[in-house]
Structures are given as structure tokens and as C-alpha cells.
Amino acid sequence: MPPINPVPGETNQPQTPSPVVVGSDQSPPVPSRIVVSGGLPENGVPVSGGTSLLKKFVIIKQVIAMIVGGFIAFIGLIIGLLFMGKSAKAGIIIILIVGGIGVLIFVLSFISHRQLTRSIKNPPQFNSFQTTTAVQYKMPGDSAVSAAVAKPNEAIGSWLGPVNRKGMSGVSFQVLSKEVDNQSENTLLFTQTQIIGLMITPQDLGDVQQSAVRGVLNQVINNVPGSAIEKDTQFEALNSKKWEQLVASLSSQSLQSVLGSHFNFGIPYSLVQSVEVHDSLINSGLTFHLSDGSKLGYATLRKEQIPNAVNYLRQFISTQ
Numbered sequence: 001m002p003p004i005n006p007v008p009g010e011t012n013q014p015q016t017p018s019p020v021v022v023g024s025d026q027s028p029p030v031p032s033r034i035v036v037s038g039g040l041p042e043n044g045v046p047v048s049g050g051t052s053l054l055k056k057f058v059i060i061k062q063v064i065a066m067i068v069g070g071f072i073a074f075i076g077l078i079i080g081l082l083f084m085g086k087s088a089k090a091g092i093i094i095i096l097i098v099g100g101i102g103v104l105i106f107v108l109s110f111i112s113h114r115q116l117t118r119s120i121k122n123p124p125q126f127n128s129f130q131t132t133t134a135v136q137y138k139m140p141g142d143s144a145v146s147a148a149v150a151k152p153n154e155a156i157g158s159w160l161g162p163v164n165r166k167g168m169s170g171v172s173f174q175v176l177s178k179e180v181d182n183q184s185e186n187t188l189l190f191t192q193t194q195i196i197g198l199m200i201t202p203q204d205l206g207d208v209q210q211s212a213v214r215g216v217l218n219q220v221i222n223n224v225p226g227s228a229i230e231k232d233t234q235f236e237a238l239n240s241k242k243w244e245q246l247v248a249s250l251s252s253q254s255l256q257s258v259l260g261s262h263f264n265f266g267i268p269y270s271l272v273q274s275v276e277v278h279d280s281l282i283n284s285g286l287t288f289h290l291s292d293g294s295k296l297g298y299a300t301l302r303k304e305q306i307p308n309a310v311n312y313l314r315q316f317i318s319t320q
Contacts (some may be wrong), residue, residue: 054225058132058177059116065109073102112176119177126263127203129231130222133179137199137228139265140169140296148196148266150256158312159247160286160305161187161200162236166297172229181228184263186236187247188286188298190312191255195272195288199263200246202235207249208242240301267296269316276320277310279303286310 076098084091119134128135139145164170165183172182185197202222210218221234239246250258258264267288276287284303288296300306310319 054130054132054223055116055120058225059113059120062109062113062116062177066106066113069102069105069107069109071102073099073106076100076102108176115177124263126199127201127261128199128263129201129228129235131179131228131231132177132225133174133227134177135179135181135228137184137263138180138182139184139197140165145197145265145267145296148194148259148264150254150259151193154191154193154255156189156191156247156251156255158190158309159188159243160190160298160300160309161243161247161302162240163188163285163298163300164236166283166285166287166299167295169296172227174227179227179229181232183229183232185265186232187243188309189247189250190309192316194266194268196259197265197267198250198258199232200243200250201262204246204249205239205242207252208239208245210242214238236301243302243305272317274318274320275310275313277306279306 076095079098080091080093080095082091083094115134116132124135124137128137163186165185170182173180184199187198187200189196189198202218205218217238218235221231221238226234267290271291273289273291276289278285278287278297278299283299284306285297285299286306286309287298290296313319
């Protein structure tokens with residue numbers, strides 16, 4: 001991996017660990033798992049970012065909302081029936097309006113409650129943000145993209161981050177409590193064989209030197225109500241200058257271990273025709289042109305890291 005330079009204004013930066021060689025004849029590579037809608041791991045991977053007090057609190061609020069909705073519907077029905085003695089039309093209108101509002105509150109709260117309770121029963125089996133939504137973490141919708149696999153002697157050679165996926169494929173959305181996160185990966189790792197998209201989270205801050213204020217802010221981000229895309233955006237903005245240390249911490253582990261505990265996907269260089277460099281004021285980044293004709297573009301907050309990444313990638317793919 002290229003040496004990591006100190007960040008201006010930061011002190012006591014740790015030395016960059018040497019890349020760790022992954023895999024051997026005695027320990028074959030194990031495919032990582034991408035859990036996009038919950039599920040159980042294939043083997044023992046520590047679970048992070050599962051059930052939280054925040055989600056339980058939201059569930060209690062949803063139950064209260066269902067009770068309130070049912071009560072409003074009941075009151076609307078009773079009042080409507082009473083009015084029918086004087087005017088059938090007025091009674092029906094009251095039932096439809098007041099009772100309808102109550103039923104709508106109950107139904108929406110019930111659906112939201114079901115979405116959240118299902119996500120608690122099937123938490124993601126990788127490091128993730130503590131959210132008050134039922135998050136579905138999504139890989140880019142392309143045939144060339146699949147779970148990354150650590151191959152023998154494979155190590156992180158360069159990186160780019162934090163990054164955000166560009167275009168419609170990177171648009172996330174939320175319906176009631178269900179959130180579809182199309183910005184799951186916030187870091188690109190480049191090895192000898194592939195491009196790896198990875199989601200770095202607050203769980204990766206253990207070996208990062210940070211001030212007391214930054215530490216408190218990271219705790220706030222992870223423990224206040226919010227969606228995955230909101231928390232990832234805040235996390236990136238707060239820790240963008242610490243990304244060197246975050247990647248250095250990952251590099252000190254085996255790649256197989258990193259893939260097993262993080263949301264990830266991999267694209268072999270054989271499926272990448274070229275990489276296009278974008279250097280602008282607010283949208284600098286890289287666009288990968290894949291062999292099937294599709295594109296996968298990323299913008300980054302750390303444009304100064306782009307030359308290092310491109311110099312490394314030139315060994316394996318052409319650049320534009």
C-alpha cells in the first residue's frame with residue numbers, strides 16, 4: 001500500500017501497517033456474505049449494528065400509534081352511528097372521514113411495525129450503523145458485481161474514500177420503516193485482483209486516534225435516531241480526514257477477516273475495461289467502465305487520494 005501521509009492539522013498519526021498477505025495452502029479463501037435483507041451467517045461472524053434501544057423505542061411508538069388509530073376509528077364509528085339517527089348521510093360521512101383517518105393510522109403503523117420487527121429478528125451479519133429503520137443494504141445492480149472473495153496472497157494495495165456512488169444506482173429511499181440503502185459502500189479498496197466496495201462504520205474506529213470531541217460526535221451519530229444514509233453521510237463528513245487510519249486498521253487484519261465482518265462486493269479487473277478520472281471542484285472521483293458496457297461512478301471527499309489510487313490501478317487496467 002502507498003505510504004499514508006499525515007493529515008494537516010492532525011497529530012500523532014500512526015504508521016501505516018505493511019499489507020498483510022492473505023490466504024495460504026492451509027487456509028483457503030472463504031467467500032464473504034452479502035446480507036441485503038437479513039438472514040443468518042454461514043459461519044461465526046460477530047454481529048454488530050443489530051437490535052438497538054432506538055429500534056425498540058420506535059416499536060413502542062408504533063404500537064401506541066396503532067392503539068391511537070384504532071381508538072380514533074372506533075370513536076368515528078360510534079359518532080357516525082349516533083348521527084345516523086338524525087341524518088344517514090352525515091353519519092356515513094363522519095364514519096368515512098374520522099373512521100378512515102383512524103384506520104389509515106392503524107394500517108400504516110402496523111406495516112411500519114412489521115418492517116422493523118422483522119429487521120430485528122434478522123439483523124445484518126456485518127458491521128453497520130445503528131438505525132431506526134429496517135435497512136436493506138444493496139450492491140450496485142450489475143451482473144459484474146458479486147461478493148468479494150479473498151484470494152491467496154491478496155492484500156490491499158491502494159484505496160479511495162470516503163466515496164459516494166453517483167447516478168441513479170446510488171439513490172436511496174425509505175418507505176415507512178423500510179430503507180433501501182444504495183450507498184452502502186463508502187470505501188473502495190484496490191488489490192492485486194479486484195476492486196472491493198466496502199462499508200466502513202463506527203465499529204472500525206477502535207484503532208483510530210481521535211479527540212474527545214470527535215469521539216463524542218461519533219457516538220452521537222451512531223446512537224441518535226436516523227436512517228443508514230443519514231448516518232453514513234454524517235460519519236463520512238466527520239471522519240473524512242481519518243480515512244487513512246481507518247484503512248490502515250483494516251490493512252492490519254487479514255483481508256478474509258475484513259470481508260467477513262463488513263458489507264462488501266468485488267469486481268475482478270478482468271471485468272473492467274478502463275477507469276475514468278474526474279477532477280473537478282465538487283464532483284471529483286473515478287468512473288469504472290465495465291466490460292458489459294455499464295458504468296460505475298464514485299465521487300470522493302478526498303480528491304488528493306485519487307492520484308495514488310490511479311497510479312496503482314494502472315498496473316491492471318487502462319486509465320482515461
